[in-house]
Every structure is written in structure tokens, then in C-alpha cells.
Amino acid sequence: MKNRKINLDRPQVDSKEIQAGMNFGLVMTSYQVMSKPFYKSNWFFGTAGLASIGLIVGGTFAFQSPDESDKLQSEQLLSDAPPPEVSVPENNLLAINTTTAPALIDDKTVLTLPNLTKNDKKITPDVQNKIEELQTTELVEPIIDQPQIDLSVEKRQISDLDLSPRINGKFHGDITREDLLDNKGITTGSDVSIIHFELHLIDGLGGKVFEEESNQLNHEMRTALTKVTQGETIYFENIKGKTSDGKEVRLNPLRYVLLN
Amino acid sequence: MPVNSIYHHTEDRLMQELQWIKRAKDDPRGFEPLYNKYYEQIFRYIYQRMDDKEMAHDITSQVFLKAMNNIQKYEYRGVPFASWLYRIAKSELYQSFRDEKATRTVNVDTVNLSEMIDEMEENFSEESRTALLNAIKELAEDEVQMIELRYFEKRSFKEIGDILEITENNAKVKAHRVIQKMKKLFNEIGYEK
Numbered sequence: 001m002k003n004r005k006i007n008l009d010r011p012q013v014d015s016k017e018i019q020a021g022m023n024f025g026l027v028m029t030s031y032q033v034m035s036k037p038f039y040k041s042n043w044f045f046g047t048a049g050l051a052s053i054g055l056i057v058g059g060t061f062a063f064q065s066p067d068e069s070d071k072l073q074s075e076q077l078l079s080d081a082p083p084p085e086v087s088v089p090e091n092n093l094l095a096i097n098t099t100t101a102p103a104l105i106d107d108k109t110v111l112t113l114p115n116l117t118k119n120d121k122k123i124t125p126d127v128q129n130k131i132e133e134l135q136t137t138e139l140v141e142p143i144i145d146q147p148q149i150d151l152s153v154e155k156r157q158i159s160d161l162d163l164s165p166r167i168n169g170k171f172h173g174d175i176t177r178e179d180l181l182d183n184k185g186i187t188t189g190s191d192v193s194i195i196h197f198e199l200h201l202i203d204g205l206g207g208k209v210f211e212e213e214s215n216q217l218n219h220e221m222r223t224a225l226t227k228v229t230q231g232e233t234i235y236f237e238n239i240k241g242k243t244s245d246g247k248e249v250r251l252n253p254l255r256y257v258l259l260n
Numbered sequence: 261m262p263v264n265s266i267y268h269h270t271e272d273r274l275m276q277e278l279q280w281i282k283r284a285k286d287d288p289r290g291f292e293p294l295y296n297k298y299y300e301q302i303f304r305y306i307y308q309r310m311d312d313k314e315m316a317h318d319i320t321s322q323v324f325l326k327a328m329n330n331i332q333k334y335e336y337r338g339v340p341f342a343s344w345l346y347r348i349a350k351s352e353l354y355q356s357f358r359d360e361k362a363t364r365t366v367n368v369d370t371v372n373l374s375e376m377i378d379e380m381e382e383n384f385s386e387e388s389r390t391a392l393l394n395a396i397k398e399l400a401e402d403e404v405q406m407i408e409l410r411y412f413e414k415r416s417f418k419e420i421g422d423i424l425e426i427t428e429n430n431a432k433v434k435a436h437r438v439i440q441k442m443k444k445l446f447n448e449i450g451y452e453k
Contacts, residue, residue: 024296
């Protein structure tokens with residue numbers, strides 16, 4: 001670290017000025033934020049609550065028929081009663097199958113034909129020809145409007161989540177020694193590869209920092225971790241990754257409590 | 261040579277401090293007396309090594325936050341609580357240099373320089389002062405740390421040993437070696453620049 005600056009006779013800082021910068025309340029707040037488990041925090045309850053409500057409302061709407069034509073369709077499928085007579089304009093006829101299964105005409109109209117025979121007196125020759133023609137027609141899949149889903153938004157959300165580094169699938173909280181020493185090292189769910197990280201260990205005699213230029217714990221780190229006991233906190237900081245297009249990104253730090 | 265009076269506790273003050281630590285282990289709010297007592301010391305240690313006052317306050321807060329998070333691990337083994345804080349401060353400080361959040365700065369005052377020149381058995385002059393500053397620029401980081409702790413901050417070898425995690429004797433030996441190296445640089449490089 002030779003690029004150091006040398007100041008000669010810099011004025012001393014006044015004690016009052018230093019004391020003005022003291023703020024134990026702020027340190028305490030940061031401590032509470034850091035020490036509170038995520039599942040006890042307000043944002044977790046808020047997010048989980050909103051997600052649950054969203055699921056319930058979404059589920060209710062998804063299983064409810066949106067309009068009367070769908071209701072009619074369901075009733076006709078379930079009922080043994082003869083279907084209502086429907087006049088079919090020739091130019092609107094899309095598909096009719098050979099059984100009593102419904103076919104879709106126009107956007108909304110459902111046409112169901114009974115098992116008609118040539119001996120049926122109500123059928124005129126024109127209709128009879130049409131029926132014969134249609135009886136030979138292969139079943140055509142009804143045209144159903146598929147709801148348009150904006151996949152790009154969903155994809156982006158997954159991508160953001162997958163940028164978070166993890167060890168053996170764990171983002172933070174308690175971790176076993178086996179999980180911690182897992183030879184997959186620090187990974188992400190996306191195509192970001194970890195190129196640098198630091199292991200911070202604080203023991204009864206002070207703090208130690210180990211650096212590594214890959215995603216794997218090195219020998220020195222592993223040796224230091226053998227001395228860490230159950231319940232101690234392990235910090236992974238300054239985690240840097242490289243995207244597939246060569247861009248370097250800085251990722252969130254990791255904090256674990258050793259379980260065994 | 262003067263020593264840091266805050267560092268050397270009486271038995272009563274030490275016992276009081278241990279009680280504070282015990283209270284802080286039970287309840288994080290009990291950390292406040294320790295924060296109030298050591299904030300200025302730790303701030304000065306950090307600000308002495310950088311040039312940004314706001315950043316020095318931030319790092320000091322970070323030191324106390326880490327200390328609070330790890331207070332359960334602190335055990336009194338003859339090493340004062342301040343030394344434990346200094347070690348965390350040193351770790352946080354060098355982290356900020358690595359992250360390029362702050363620039364490593366060596367703050368020197370003329371009085372300390374003249375004392376150092378005396379110890380090197382040289383005569384104090386404008387030229388020798390410039391030569392000494394040039395020599396400091398050539399030192400390795402651990403050597404600069406030793407110079408700062410011993411000659412600019414006037415810490416005892418015991419305290420230097422506690423902060424740098426070496427023995428008191430080792431601190432003495434290292435300080436002596438740094439002075440020898442300074443002498444050599446002072447004569448070889450110093451006057452040339």
C-alpha cells in the first residue's frame with residue numbers, strides 16, 4: 001500500500017467535534033436490523049401477507065367462470081337434456097364434430113348437435129348434406145383465447161433473485177459446517193460466476209479477514225473455520241462476480257451462524 | 261516517553277469495565293457506556309490513518325457495530341477491551357482501503373518528526389525533515405504502522421503488541437528494526453529526493 005498520502009501538521013480534531021459525531025442510537029438501530037431474523041421482521045410479514053392475499057384472490061378468480069357462455073357450456077356438458085336448437089349460418093361455421101361434443105362458433109356461441117340420422121324428419125336436404133359433410137370432418141380443437149402473460153417481467157424477477165449469492169442454497173441464517181464447507185462454494189442462481197470474496201471472522205481476540213479470488217474456500221479459510229465454534233457468526237463480504245458478458249458486479253454480503 | 265494514560269487502567273476501572281462488558285453481553289443497550297468511553301479513541305485511531313472525517317465516523321460506527329455483534333466472544337485474558345476494539349478497527353480500516361472507500365494517509369507533526377530524528381541520532385533541519393518524510397514513503401505498510409503507533413501516537417510496546425497481535429518483546433524488536441531501516445533510507449534515499 002505505497003500509494004499513501006503524507007500530511008504534515010494537519011490540525012487536530014476537537015473532542016467536541018468528535019462527540020458531535022457520536023450516535024449510539026444509530027448503531028443500536030443497525031444492530032437490531034442485523035440481529036433480527038428475517039422471518040421476524042416487519043417487511044417479511046408484510047410481503048408474506050400480501051402474497052397470501054394475492055394467492056387467495058387469484059385462486060378464487062381463476063376457478064370462477066368469467067361469463068354466462070362458459071356456464072352454459074358446462075351445463076350442457078353435464079346435462080342429459082337435449083340441447084337447444086341453434087341456427088347455424090353457413091359462413092360462420094367453424095367446426096362441428098360427429099358426436100354431441102360442443103364446437104365453437106364465432107367468438108362466444110357454442111353449437112351442440114345431437115346424434116342425427118338420415119331418417120330424422122326435421123332435417124331438410126340442405127342441412128342433411130351439411131351434416132354428412134361435417135360428420136366426415138375431423139374434430140377440430142376449439143379455439144380458446146389464451147391469457148397473455150408477460151413473461152419478460154417474470155423472467156426479470158427470477159433473474160434479480162438469482163443474483164443473490166448463496167452457499168449450498170442458503171442465503172443467510174443458520175448453517176451446518178458440512179453445508180458451509182460444501183465444495184460448490186459460493187454460487188448464484190444465474191450465470192454470474194464468483195471471482196472474489198472475503199471471509200471475515202471475529203474471535204475473542206479481534207477480527208481476521210481472508211481473501212480469495214474464486215468462489216471456493218481456500219485452505220487457509222478452511223483451517224480458520226475449524227476454529228470457529230457453534231453459534232459464532234461468519235461473514236462473507238466484498239463478493240464480486242462476473243456476468244457472461246464479462247461485466248463485473250458486486251453482490252450482497254452473506255452472514256451465517258454456525259450450527260455445529 | 262509519555263504513554264497513553266487512557267490505556268492503563270486502575271484495578272477499579274478495569275472491574276467497572278468488565279461489569280459493563282457483562283451487562284452488554286446480557287443486553288446490547290448495556291454497550292452504551294463502552295461506546296461513550298471508547299468512541300473518541302477509536303475515531304482518532306481511524307482518522308489518524310485517513311483524510312475523510314465523515315468516512316472516519318462511518319468506520320468508527322461500523323467498528324462498534326461489529327463489536328456489539330461479537331461481544332459474546334470477548335473474553336478477558338489480560339488484553340484490555342480497547343485493544344480488542346483497536347483490532348476490529350484495524351480490520352475495518354484496511355477493509356475500507358481495499359474497497360478504495362478511503363485513501364491511506366500518514367499524519368505527521370513536526371514535533372514527532374524532530375523526536376524521531378533525535379532517536380536516529382541526526383540533526384533536525386528542514387532538509388532532514390524532508391529526508392525523513394521521503395524515507396517514510398519507502399516503508400512497507402507494517403513498518404509504517406509501527407512508526408505511527410510508537411512515534412506518532414506514543415503507545416507503549418505492550419499496547420502495540422496487543423493491537424498488532426504480537427508479543428511486547430517482538431514489538432520492541434520490530435520497532436528497533438524499523439528505526440534502523442529508516443536510518444539507512446534516510447542516508448541513502450532521503451537526501452537524493
